[in-house]
Amino acid sequence: METESIVIRHARIIDPSRQLDRVGDILLGSGEILATGRLGLDRIPEGARVIDGTGLVVAPGFIDLHCHLREPGFEYKETIAAGSKAAAKGGFTTVCAMPNTDPPIDNAAMVEFIHQKAKQESAVRILPIGCVTKGRKGHELSEMEELATAGVAAFSDDGDPVYDANLMKLALTYSSDLGLVISNHCQERSLSCNGVMAEGPVATHLGLDGIPAAAEEAMIARDIALAEATGGRLHVAHLSTVGSVPLVREAKDRGLAVTAEVCPHHLTVTDQWVLGAKGAASVAAGGLAYDTSTKVYPPLRAQRDVEALIAGLAEGVIDCIATDHAPHDLTSKQVTYQEAAFGISVLETALGSLLQLVDSSKLSMAAMIDRLTVGPANVLGEKYADLASLQPGTPADIVIFDPEQEWIVDTSEFESKGKNTPLEGTTLKGRVVATIVGGNLVYEGPGLKFQEARSRA
Amino acid sequence: MSLSRTIDTPDIEGSLTSEPKPRKHVLDLDDFSQEEISAVLDSARSMKEVLGRDIKKVPALRGKVVVTLFYEASTRTRISFEEAGKVLSADVINMSSSGSSTEKGESLLNTGLTIQAMGVDTIVIRHPHSGAPYLLAQNLDKVSIINAGDGLHAHPTQALLDLYTVQDKLGSMEGRKVVIVGDLLHSRVARSDIWGFAKMGAKVVLSGPNTLMPPDLIRSNNNIARSGFASLVEVDTNLDRAIEGADVVMALRLQQERQHAGFLPSLREYIRRWQVTDERMARANPDAMVMHPGPMNEGIEISNSIAHGGSSVIEEQVTNGVAIRMALLYQVTIGPAQQL
Numbered sequence: 001m002e003t004e005s006i007v008i009r010h011a012r013i014i015d016p017s018r019q020l021d022r023v024g025d026i027l028l029g030s031g032e033i034l035a036t037g038r039l040g041l042d043r044i045p046e047g048a049r050v051i052d053g054t055g056l057v058v059a060p061g062f063i064d065l066h067c068h069l070r071e072p073g074f075e076y077k078e079t080i081a082a083g084s085k086a087a088a089k090g091g092f093t094t095v096c097a098m099p100n101t102d103p104p105i106d107n108a109a110m111v112e113f114i115h116q117k118a119k120q121e122s123a124v125r126i127l128p129i130g131c132v133t134k135g136r137k138g139h140e141l142s143e144m145e146e147l148a149t150a151g152v153a154a155f156s157d158d159g160d161p162v163y164d165a166n167l168m169k170l171a172l173t174y175s176s177d178l179g180l181v182i183s184n185h186c187q188e189r190s191l192s193c194n195g196v197m198a199e200g201p202v203a204t205h206l207g208l209d210g211i212p213a214a215a216e217e218a219m220i221a222r223d224i225a226l227a228e229a230t231g232g233r234l235h236v237a238h239l240s241t242v243g244s245v246p247l248v249r250e251a252k253d254r255g256l257a258v259t260a261e262v263c264p265h266h267l268t269v270t271d272q273w274v275l276g277a278k279g280a281a282s283v284a285a286g287g288l289a290y291d292t293s294t295k296v297y298p299p300l301r302a303q304r305d306v307e308a309l310i311a312g313l314a315e316g317v318i319d320c321i322a323t324d325h326a327p328h329d330l331t332s333k334q335v336t337y338q339e340a341a342f343g344i345s346v347l348e349t350a351l352g353s354l355l356q357l358v359d360s361s362k363l364s365m366a367a368m369i370d371r372l373t374v375g376p377a378n379v380l381g382e383k384y385a386d387l388a389s390l391q392p393g394t395p396a397d398i399v400i401f402d403p404e405q406e407w408i409v410d411t412s413e414f415e416s417k418g419k420n421t422p423l424e425g426t427t428l429k430g431r432v433v434a435t436i437v438g439g440n441l442v443y444e445g446p447g448l449k450f451q452e453a454r455s456r457a
Numbered sequence: 458m459s460l461s462r463t464i465d466t467p468d469i470e471g472s473l474t475s476e477p478k479p480r481k482h483v484l485d486l487d488d489f490s491q492e493e494i495s496a497v498l499d500s501a502r503s504m505k506e507v508l509g510r511d512i513k514k515v516p517a518l519r520g521k522v523v524v525t526l527f528y529e530a531s532t533r534t535r536i537s538f539e540e541a542g543k544v545l546s547a548d549v550i551n552m553s554s555s556g557s558s559t560e561k562g563e564s565l566l567n568t569g570l571t572i573q574a575m576g577v578d579t580i581v582i583r584h585p586h587s588g589a590p591y592l593l594a595q596n597l598d599k600v601s602i603i604n605a606g607d608g609l610h611a612h613p614t615q616a617l618l619d620l621y622t623v624q625d626k627l628g629s630m631e632g633r634k635v636v637i638v639g640d641l642l643h644s645r646v647a648r649s650d651i652w653g654f655a656k657m658g659a660k661v662v663l664s665g666p667n668t669l670m671p672p673d674l675i676r677s678n679n680n681i682a683r684s685g686f687a688s689l690v691e692v693d694t695n696l697d698r699a700i701e702g703a704d705v706v707m708a709l710r711l712q713q714e715r716q717h718a719g720f721l722p723s724l725r726e727y728i729r730r731w732q733v734t735d736e737r738m739a740r741a742n743p744d745a746m747v748m749h750p751g752p753m754n755e756g757i758e759i760s761n762s763i764a765h766g767g768s769s770v771i772e773e774q775v776t777n778g779v780a781i782r783m784a785l786l787y788q789v790t791i792g793p794a795q796q797l
Contacts, residue, residue, distance in 0.1 A: 201684030204671035205487070207587035207610025207648055212672070284488035287595065290588030302682050334566050334596075336586035338608070 005029040005045045006436065008400060009451070011053025015060060016370035017389035026058055028396040031439035036390055049441075050451040053400065056433060057365070060388045061093025061124075061397035062372040065261055065379060066158070066183070066237060066322035067347065069095070069126070071117065073102025078327040078417045080114070083347070084122035086325070086416035088443035090347040091399035091432040094125040094387050095325075096380075099136065100159040106131035106142045111150035123442040124435075125387070125397070127153035127380070132171045132182060138163050141171055148178045153380050156183040158237060163189065165222055172232025179381055181259065183235040184223050186244075187297065191215035196338055198271045198299040206274065206285060208337060211299050213241035220244050224251045227258055235379055236260040238324050240298035242308035249317045259379045261322040262309050264353040265344055265422075271300045273422050274337075292333045292340035293422040296326070310362050313371060320375030321368075323350050327418020345411075345418030352428025355403055359429065365403070396439040402447045405431040479792045482594045482602040483785050485611035486652040487685075494656060497784050498621050504783035507544060508776070518547035521578045521790050526568070527605070528554040528584045533751055533775055534605050534615070538581045541782035547790070550577075569593040573600050579790050581605050587645075601789035609643050614785060615750050616649035618778040620657060622770050623705055625777070626746055631658035636699050636741075638731055639709030639758050640669040640720075646750040647709055648686075655689035662691045664699040665709075665731055668720040696731050703741040707748040708733045708759040724757060734760045738768060746770045 006028045013036055014021045025039040027048075035043065044050065064087065070078035080097075087095045097114060099105030105114060111128050118126035130147035134140045136157045144155060155175060161184055162168040171182055192215040197203050199210025220236055224247060227234040236248060239262045251258040273279045274295075276288030294300055312318045326343025333340050354372075357363040377388035386394040406429045411419035435443035486494070507515055523542040527535055535551065542549035552572075554560070559568060565584070569592075572580060579601045582590050587608030594602045606612040623630055635654045641647050641663050654661050667675050673684045674692050693699035700706060711727060721727050733747060747759070747768045755761050763769060 199672050199681065201673045201682050201687070204673050204684040204686060205648075207608050207645060209609075210672065285485060285591075286488065287482070287484070287591065290591045304682075331564075334592075335564060336584070336592055337588045338586040 005048035006051065006439070006441065007039070007044050007048050008051045008053040008058055011056045011058040011400065013058045013390065014366055014369050015390035016366055016374045017060070017385070018391060020390070021366055026390065026398070028398070028436065028439050031396055033390055033392050033394055033396050035392055051400065051434065052449040052451050055404065056400050056402050058398060058400050059369045060373040060390055061399045061435060061437065062091045063376040063384070063388060064092045064095040064323050064325070064347070065154070065320060065376045067095045067097060067325035068100065068327065068343070069097045070327060071101060072113065076329050077332070080117045080126065081121040082415060082417045083325070083327070084118070084124045084126065086347040086414065088123045088435045088437070089415050089432060089445065090349070091351050091401055091435055092124060092347060093397035093399065093435060093437045094127060096127045096129050096153050098156060098158045099129050099131045104131050104136045105129070105152070106134055106136065106147070108146050108150035111147060111152055115151065124437050129154045129156050129158070129183070131155065132157045132162050133167065136160060138167065141167070141174055144171075144175050144178060148180055152180065153384070154181045154183050154235065156185070156237065158183065158185045161185045161187050161189070161219055165226065168223065169226045169230060172226055172230040172234065176230060176232045181233040181235040181379055181381075183237045184219070185237050186216050186219035186223065188215045188218040191218060195299070196295060197274055198301045200271055200302055202271045202274050206289060208274075213243055213301070216241050216298055217243045217247060220247050224256065224258060227251070227256050228254070231257070233257040234259070238263050238266065238298055238322065239309060239312070239318060240266045240301055240305060242305045245308050245312035245317055249312070252317065259319045260317070261320050261376070261379070262313055262318045263322060263324045264346055264350045265296065265300065266298070267306060267310055267313065268353045268356055269294070269300050269422060270303050270306055273300060278422070278426060290337045291422060292335065292337055293344065293420050293424065295337060295340045295342055296344045297342040310357060314363050314367055319371070319379055321350070321354065321371045322376065323347055325416070327416050328420045329417070330419065333420050343420065344422070345414065345416050345420045347416060348414055349409055349421060349423050349428060351401060351432060352407070352430045353423070355430035358403070396436055398436040399432060400434040400448070401430060401432045403430045405429070405447055407431050479788070481789060482590070483613055483789060484590050484594060484602065484604050486613045486616055486649050486656065489652070489656065491656050494617070494620060494653065497617055497781070497788070498624055500784035500788065501621050501777070501780040504787070505777070505780035507783070508779060513544050514546060515544065516546045517787055518542065518545040518790055521547045522550065522576065523547045523579045523581060523786060523790070524550045524552055524572050524577050525581045525605070526552050526572070526583070528559070528589075529606070531583055531605070533778065534583065537775070537778045538605060538782050538786075541779050541786055544779070545783055545786060547786065565589060566592060566596055569597050573597045579603060579786060582607070584608065603785055603789060606645055608645065609648070610645050611649045612645040612750070613649045614778070614782055615646050616653040617785070618774055618781040619650055619707070619748060619750070620653045621777045621781055622748065622774050623746065625773070626770065627704060629658070630654065633659045633704040634662065634702055635659045635705040635707065636662045636664060636703040637707045637709065638664045638696060638733060640711055640715060641665050641674070641709070642669045642671055643712065643715070644709045650707065651686050651689055660691070661689060662693055662699045662703070664693055664696045666721060666727070667694060669715065696737060697740060700737050700740050703745050705746050705748060706733055706738065706741055710750065710752060711754055711758045713754070728757060732758060732760055733763055735762055735766075738763060748774060751775070
């Protein structure tokens with residue numbers, strides 16, 4: 001498809017792939033980035049659309065290693081079409097779709113289905129993730145080479161761990177010549193039992209079964225030992241506890257091929273939110289307690305977990321931020337806390353949440369962008385590096401956002417079918433104003449200003 | 458103050474103008490002040506007087522409809538609410554999950570909306586899931602909700618009847634030592650009792666196996682933040698020591714499934730360490746009271762002789778339960794009884 005030329009002028013251009021952070025212009029054409037820097041008027045092609053980037057940040061489009069698009073099988077929760085629009089609205093240009101669909105993505109035909117759907121309906125790039133085990137049942141390895149050849153970007157049985165330790169060992173061993181990472185959902189079920197929220201003071205107060213931190217840490221420790229034993233590539237999905245960070249740090253220090261991700265909600269929201277007051281300190285549970293939109297796996301944890309995860313992310317122990325976007329229908333959440341589905345709809349609030357960390361100086365803007373671009377691309381592997389760069393010649397996958405724009409989260413305006421977020425009604429600062437995929441403007445948000453090509457100062 | 462047969466509702470409404478907003482729901486005691494608890498206990502005292510009459514009937518809630526919606530088995534709580542409603546002349550409709558549309562898969566929320574649409578005034582709910590009454594309170598705008606026990610979370614009417622029973626015997630609860638023994642982890646009664654006794658100024662001590670203690674209350678566990686309860690209670694797994702000087706000893710029901718789930722090595726060991734016995738009661742204050750929320754496993758958490766001995770107030774708890782539920786039904790359906 002012919003794409004028009006687009007110029008973004010006077011923006012703060014942040015390209016972590018080149019440690020670049022400066023105000024300038026960026027020129028896109030033929031689906032690629034053509035130039036960045038200070039562009040003279042003569043470099044702007046005739047008929048180009050000119051975006052006024054004053055006050056805006058331009059960065060490589062975000063890459064999400066972990067989201068649930070629910071299709072096929074759960075179209076009442078999310079579809080590839082709606083999920084991809086949500087991704088674009090959130091500034092994501094590439095999303096990895098988890099295979100816990102019905103049927104699961106455990107064979108080449110299913111991968112092809114996702115590719116076809118994506119081609120027809122998606123605004124952003126969708127990389128399917130293939131199952132580690134047939135049917136996600138945890139008994140036999142899926143045909144991992146066939147999946148790899150069909151184009152999966154990684155393997156995972158997400159939603160469930162690869163529970164059998166020997167099977168995980170075999171998966172890491174078998175796939176070690178395929179160049180793809182195995183992302184494991186670390187949950188030792190004999191410890192998480194019937195838990196529905198983090199073990200701790202709020203669970204005690206509300207009488208909800210707690211999930212101990214050890215349920216996550218025990219399996220991460222197991223998987224690291226298996227990665228060491230096999231030389232396989234392990235990616236730890238959604239880290240949530242203070243104790244998980246040093247496990248990953250030590251594995252990296254020993255030179256193992258271990259990477260990790262963390263979700264925006266685990267960096268910004270605590271288990272206090274289950275009390276219903278959006279995290280405000282309160283002695284009583286209050287009428288809004290048991291807010292099922294806070295129910296997620298891994299569970300929201302304590303402030304000290306949040307602090308440790310932010311520090312681990314800033315330090316680089318945690319490679320990247322992944323949304324674990326888990327949209328659900330209303331009915332799955334309008335039940336008791338115990339019955340409610342696990343998951344938060346994250347794609348459209350991720351940036352606004354994460355910029356809180358930048359605003360409070362816990363994470364630099366450049367580091368935040370790195371963990372949303374270069375970080376996840378590195379986990380996927382060399383061939384995806386171009387998706388995380390503004391280097392001329394790479395695909396024109398770009399996010400433009402206004403770090404100062406305040407907005408109130410209103411799920412009725414979500415593109416995602418999943419309205420399940422505890423952030424409903426809260427004010428976030430920082431909003432995507434445009435998303436460009438392969439040179440096409442796939443999302444235009446509030447604050448996007450075009451200039452007349454001829455009348456610019 | 459007594460309940461007359463000529464309750465005049467318009468007066469009640471008129472007199473409320475300068476008062477704080479009347480309580481619409483009773484979900485837990487965590488949002489009750491000491492004053493509010495005292496007011497409920499005072500109101501229950503006049504209700505108990507009605508229960509002592511030859512003709513136990515006053516028209517206070519005539520024309521009001523109360524539904525008891527029980528998703529779990531119950532004898533005392535359910536009958537207690539039913540009696541309370543009927544003595545106050547409310548129409549009480551009992552609904553249980555078996556035999557109802559719940560068996561056809563109707564959700565709790567839809568059941569609640571259906572009941573609300575029938576013009577019911579108050580729903581009394583018991584549910585195996587913590588927070589179920591909150592789900593109704595958040596989504597039904599025309600009915601009052603009373604929590605008759607939700608999951609592991611709360612049983613506020615039981616706690617209030619416990620407070621009433623203790624106040625009746627001891628007068629003020631300020632500075633009194635209340636020891637709660639047993640499965641604290643799974644006890645909704647204990648959670649509400651802790652709030653209640655602590656708010657009334659009592660010193661609350663918990664005793665039981667560490668495996669049946671909420672993790673944040675285990676003394677040796679420094680790896681986890683403490684809950685609001687932690688500042689309200691002391692924990693001592695040694696019951697012989699915990700019970701010293703106690704004014705109130707409450708034994709909690711030990712569900713025998715807990716042994717199979719691995720929380721206990723054996724009932725025998727539990728009995729040896731935590732059964733409330735004559736020997737142990739000898740360490741408490743001489744006039745100490747023994748309580749149990751029921752139903753009891755005699756011979757497990759409480760010895761037979763203690764359960765039926767002179768220090769036991771277990772039957773009074775049951776009687777007082779009716780009065781407390783009358784007071785609460787009256788309060789959420791009509792308004793604070795002090796206005797009468």
